[in-house]
Amino acid sequence: MARGTSPELIALQHDAEHAGLQFTIATGPGQLAGLVTASDELIVISEGLFADSAQAVALLDGRAPVVLVQPVEGALVAGFERIDINRASAGLMRLPGQMLERLHELPADCDVISALTRIALQTGVAMREVSATARAGSGWRMIRSEAEAYALEDEWLRSRFGEGSCSSPGRAVARFGVLSFGTSLLHAGNASNAVSAAVLVCVAIAAGLGWFGLIWGGFAFAAIAWLLVEASRLLRAAERHALGQPSPAIPRADAMVWLVDTAFAALILLATPRFPGEPVLAWLCLPAILMMLLVLAPRITGGPFTGWIADRALLGLILAVASGFGQVLLVVRLLSVGLVLAALLLPPRRHG
Template sequence: MMEPAVAGQSIPRAFLRVGGATLAQHQLGMALALDCQRVICLARGPSPDLIALQHMAEDAGLQFYIATGSRPLSGLVTANDELVVIGEGLFAEPSGVVPLFEGRSPAVLVQPVEGALAAGFERVDINRASAGIMRIPGHLVENLHELPADCDVISALMRIALQSGVPMREVPAAARSGVDWRLIRDEGEAHAVEMEWLRGRFEGGDKVSPGRAVARYGVLNFGSSLLHAGNASNVLSAAVLGALAIAGGLVWFNFVAAGFLFLALASVLVEASRLLRSAERHALGQLPPAIPRADVLGWLVDTAFGLSLLAGIARLGGESLISWMFPPAMLMMLLVMIPRFVSGTAASLAADRATLGLVLAFAAGFGQVEPLAEVLAIVLVVIGMVLPLRRKN
């Protein structure tokens, strides 16, 4: 964490953000995937970002140290240690790195020199360049004492390892494809990688569901800016609550059609927050929680749909409460149940609350919310009876 992200500034490139997490956090996830027990950061000294990284490492059960150069590093590594060395600014998917170190044998990962030098990787020989990561025996760190104190520690360790007979291992082309293996040196490169990373994760998804397609389009075009700021899912979650509050206010004052439009917007924002939260968890190496936040927001949207349906259905004189509540309650329960039992286009459309909001807004404009709710409920029952059930693994 020595090189600045911008010339003349002190912020290291390690704290550039990709996918809502800093490069240092991505590398911490890589260290966890490689079963490391301690993390040593080469840095000029403590900083708020480095302290935050230390807390993350310690929360994950790792010991954390800061070394300001080759001398402090050699004092932290023993001859019996194995050292995984990750180059500054390296952005790589742990799923592509871990298989290359199976068997725990030492190796210096390399790649063809064509294109690697322009990408910022260091040349190893006439045909190969470094891939930015290696596993070496700990006793090799002692050789740093023979070099000047201000040497490039990572480069020096690579040369020492190769001269000591540590074998080179080429990274397969498939692992280096796309943005899965990049060296990020400045803000512009971080932003470009983030956009490509999002496209790789979210393009080509469900194209049948209009609401989810709109959410995916929004994430691909605007999600990078939110993730780059580090508050993407929180901003969208707050926007969902804001849209629900506006919808509730409109329905309260009997603007039911407009309320359904805002519920459609809220459902699109829920799907966008689901995608962005998934990207943030992936970047931080976090497993999904038992109950994702987007699911809770989705339940709130469904509840708001049910209450808005009741507001759009006039209760006749002498009509029982259960009779008045039956069409909205039955429709919302079927909308939740059908996608769990059937798959394909019907299930995608049944789960698409944005489409539901637009259809109900149109019906509310003509005072036909109750007939439409009844027809939709019948259609969903027929879908459940006719279509084949979803196969369970």
């Protein structure tokens, strides 16, 4: 149902049709009733409803028609419609298509959602209450203005990423960036893709700076690239949650971390020239051992400092300072020894 066409609605129609879906715009109850057959099944969503997709799917589970409701206290102020003295609508229903036949009896300017709610309850469709847990925070809200939508986006991001302590300084910076700018990026669309593209740019800049002898700058941009990878990880998690998509076996962020690690290894090689007579394998082993230890140590050690070991932003800062003093080789060796000691001395990671 729509009051009329708009550029946004046309764009949504094109996206749906490109995905192989049928998309029809109905502007009145009679037109809507004519599009639905008795054998169809409808999911009716009130205008402005923002609900957690996982909670909504669980509440609508099954084949039986159902009207979702909630206690009336606070619901009316939040914008939901009263059903009876104790209950208000929760903005979501599952109905059989045959109920829409009665829309032909209603005037063209009626509130279709409200009318369908009344029809469903009058015909004996069961009510199911949305739990307080599902309604807590930003999980189940009615949006009545664009300002409320922006505020809810920010609240939703903070509810997902703003609680708890970060495992390392770099991840804290990445999370702060997502909380500060994530709403704008997500609203613009393709947020994680844009940040991933920025990662590639930073890696390219790091490689260029290293090639021209500005090793410290290369390490700095490699650190920035890792921060962007972690930001893209959070943004992609938010996008998948909103779309109900499962996590892939190998997330894109993990693959990009490998790319950043390769950049770190290349910069270390550029900062540690090969000595005369030194075997190539020995020269290559120095950064390879460090990067493998950085991957392995967090997997086998536990404790509060595990996140610091995997923090490539911290690594980039340390190596940038070491490069400024011409001590990259020494620092890489010390870091390798430190990681081995950490794996030996820190408590092992507990699985399960």
